[in-house]
Amino acid sequence: MDIKIFCDFDGTITKNDISVAILRKFAQWDNQERTILKGNIGSKSAYSSVAKYINASLDEMKKFARDVAEIQDGFIDFFKFINSNNFGFFVVSDGFGFYIREILNGYNIKIFASELLDYNGRFHFEFPNSPDFCELCATCKLKILRKMGGKNFKVFIGNGISDRCAVEEADIVFAKSKLEDICYMKGISFFPFENFYDIISVFQLKPRCFVIDFDGTLGWSYDGILDAFTFTFKKIKKKIPDKESLVKLVGLPLEECFRKVLGNEDEDLIRESVSIFRQRYKKVFLKKTYIAPGAKRTIDHLKNLGYKVVILSNKRDYFLKRLVENFKLNVDMVIGEGDIVEDGKIIKKPDPRTIDFISEKLNLNKNEIFVVGDTEIDLFTAKESSFIALYSQYSPPSYFKERGKVLSFISCISDLEKIGLFYKLVNS
Numbered sequence: 001m002d003i004k005i006f007c008d009f010d011g012t013i014t015k016n017d018i019s020v021a022i023l024r025k026f027a028q029w030d031n032q033e034r035t036i037l038k039g040n041i042g043s044k045s046a047y048s049s050v051a052k053y054i055n056a057s058l059d060e061m062k063k064f065a066r067d068v069a070e071i072q073d074g075f076i077d078f079f080k081f082i083n084s085n086n087f088g089f090f091v092v093s094d095g096f097g098f099y100i101r102e103i104l105n106g107y108n109i110k111i112f113a114s115e116l117l118d119y120n121g122r123f124h125f126e127f128p129n130s131p132d133f134c135e136l137c138a139t140c141k142l143k144i145l146r147k148m149g150g151k152n153f154k155v156f157i158g159n160g161i162s163d164r165c166a167v168e169e170a171d172i173v174f175a176k177s178k179l180e181d182i183c184y185m186k187g188i189s190f191f192p193f194e195n196f197y198d199i200i201s202v203f204q205l206k207p208r209c210f211v212i213d214f215d216g217t218l219g220w221s222y223d224g225i226l227d228a229f230t231f232t233f234k235k236i237k238k239k240i241p242d243k244e245s246l247v248k249l250v251g252l253p254l255e256e257c258f259r260k261v262l263g264n265e266d267e268d269l270i271r272e273s274v275s276i277f278r279q280r281y282k283k284v285f286l287k288k289t290y291i292a293p294g295a296k297r298t299i300d301h302l303k304n305l306g307y308k309v310v311i312l313s314n315k316r317d318y319f320l321k322r323l324v325e326n327f328k329l330n331v332d333m334v335i336g337e338g339d340i341v342e343d344g345k346i347i348k349k350p351d352p353r354t355i356d357f358i359s360e361k362l363n364l365n366k367n368e369i370f371v372v373g374d375t376e377i378d379l380f381t382a383k384e385s386s387f388i389a390l391y392s393q394y395s396p397p398s399y400f401k402e403r404g405k406v407l408s409f410i411s412c413i414s415d416l417e418k419i420g421l422f423y424k425l426v427n428s
Contacts, residue, residue, distance in 0.1 A: 003425055004149050005082060006141070006166065008158035009093040009100050009113070011177065015070040018103070019095035022064060026056040042135040043094050043162065044127055047114065051123045058098060058118050065099035074196030079107065081200055085426075090148060092141045094162035114138040141166035153425055157199065171418045174199055184397055189415040191408045192397070202407065205386060207423050209308035209332075209364050210416060211355065213373035214315060215250055217390050218295045218413060219323065221315070224288030225250055228281040229257075235276050236269065238262065247394075252377070253314055253337070253348060254278075278316070285319055291327045294414035299329055301417045305424050308332045308362050314348050314377070333358065350380035372416065376403045388419070 010017040027050040056064075082089050090110045093100055097113040104111070115126040131140035142165040145154055149169070156163070156170035159177040167173045167188050175183050175190040183190040193199050215221050226246055233240040241261055249257040258273045299309050310333040313320050317336035324334050340347040340357050347353050359366050371382035374390040379400055386407040389400040400406045408419065 001425065002086075002088060002152045003155060003422075004088040004090070004152045005155045005157065006090050006092050006145055006149070006170070007156075008141075008160070008163055009091050010095050011159045012157060013072055013075055013091070014103070015072050016068065017095075018065050018069055018099050019093075021068050022061050022096075022099065023050060025064065026061060027051075027053040042137060044114075044130055044135055044138040047125045047138055051116075051125055054116075054123045058116070061116075062099060062102045065102055069099075069103045071103075072195050074198070074200060078196035078200050079109075081203065088148075088152070090144070092139065092144050092166070094137050094139050094141075112139060112141075112144050136165070137162050142169050145169040153422065155422075157193075172422050174202075180397060183409075184391065187411040189408065189410040189418075192401075192406065203426055205407075205423065206368060206427055207307070207370045207386070207420075208368040209310060209358070209362060209370070210302055210420070211310045211312050211358060211369055211371045211385075212299075212413075212416075213349075213375075213378050214311055214313040214320060214323070216374040217292070217372060217378075218311065218329075219289055219291045219327070221285065221289045221323075222247065222250060223290075224281055224285040227284050227288060228277045231280040232273050232277045233261075236273055281319070286322065286326055289323055292413045294412065296327065296329060298414045298416050299331060302420045303330055305420050307420055308364070310335065310358055310362075312349065312354055312358070312371075312381070313337075333361065350377045352381060352383040354381060355383070355385055370407070370419075372410075372413075376400070379404045379406070388416070 007013060010019050079089070090112060091100060093113040095113055096116045097111055098116055100111050100113055112129050115128065117124050117126060127138050129139045129144060131137060131143065141163060145156065145166055146169055154170045155172045156166050157174040158166065158179050161178055161182070163179050164182045167179070167183055167186070173183060173188060173190040174193050176193050180190065180192060191202055212218055226243065229246050230240055249260065254274045254277060255270060258270045262269060262273070302309050309331045311320065311324060311329070311331050312335045315336050317338040320336035321334050324331065335354065335358070337348050338346055340354060355366055355369060355371065359369065366384040369385040370388055371378060371385050372388045372390065373379070374392065374395060379387050379389065387405065388408045388410055389397070389406045390413065391397050391409050391411060397409050410416065
């Protein structure tokens with residue numbers, strides 16, 4: 001299996017949209033652009049409708065394209081990098097081949113785009129890669145990925161609405177701008193980027209271990225946790241917080257949970273609450289905890305690829321190990337609250353010393369570890385390692401971006417399988 005990379009042009013390889021710049025200057029484009037963005041017309045129909053208004057020669061438009069084009073930072077180095085690694089590379093564009101060839105002249109890149117032809121001063125568009133079943137785009141990037149990618153590992157790089165179908169076919173997506181929002185709405189995993197240096201840095205990582213959170217990532221303990229919280233507040237005769245407030249406490253250390261609700265005045269009451277919670281949770285946790293679909297298969301897949309897999313959670317070590325045993329998860333280490341102690345003090349997330357501990361035990365560098373989780377606690381834990389965020393409607397990509405650096409966003413735990421395979425292919 002080889003890696004094939006498919007890359008959008010306008011706004012991705014270039015900083016600006018060349019097709020829009022040309023049509024705005026030499027045709028009556030503004031109204032059509034607004035119509036496309038509203039979804040009322042596809043780009044194929046829009047292009048055809050403005051052909052008669054073009055008021056310049058192809059040579060004039062080529063010169064204009066050269067003058068206004070700004071190549072994205074890092075693209076030349078990225079192209080050298082992929083050539084040195086013999087990765088296939090294709091440009092897939094909803095724009096026009098004449099200016100892409102002009103700008104990328106000398107790079108020997110296969111280009112898929114629409115064509116603008118001049119018949120004795122009358123312009124005509126041709127769409128050799130148009131969709132078979134819809135009219136959304138002039139160039140169907142989805143069709144090209146299927147045809148040219150075949151059974152190879154497909155990487156897609158893009159930024160806009162014309163990329164919305166291609167991301168469904170790709171194994172790995174690099175997204176920015178509108179495409180990030182599209183991936184989030186479609187539930188597609190992606191690596192965020194701003195320029196090609198960001199993409200190079202992703203390719204150059206050499207992970208050896210995935211450190212995965214449990215609650216909200218590998219499984220759901222919410223029913224058991226909410227049951228224990230409700231039971232505890234009834235027992236201590238305090239008002240039970242609403243469900244939304246209780247859900248926000250999941251993943252925090254228990255003492256911190258009860259301090260948030262009860263305040264700091266009565267430490268004895270907090271200790272009593274923790275004790276009651278744990279007694280109740282011990283009775284219900286096995287039957288009220290559920291494993292995420294595909295979680296066991298994903299762990300087995302990563303192990304088969306040669307990765308170390310660690311489960312790291314703030315759940316008490318007893319409960320966590322029972323759950324891992326119950327679900328028959330084949331991992332290298334299971335670390336819960338109480339497993340790491342320094343100078344008599346329990347070390348737990350988000351303290352990055354948890355990653356130091358794993359690094360030392362498994363003889364790994366911290367930059368060889370990918371931390372995977374669904375909250376800011378997991379993000380802060382990663383610190384010197386790469387972080388993969390499991391996003392949801394409650395914690396969208398913007399939630400994590402506001403709090404720190406994220407390597408990749410995944411919509412489900414099984415997406416780690418393709419990330420694991422990607423790095424095995426890149427580093428083989």
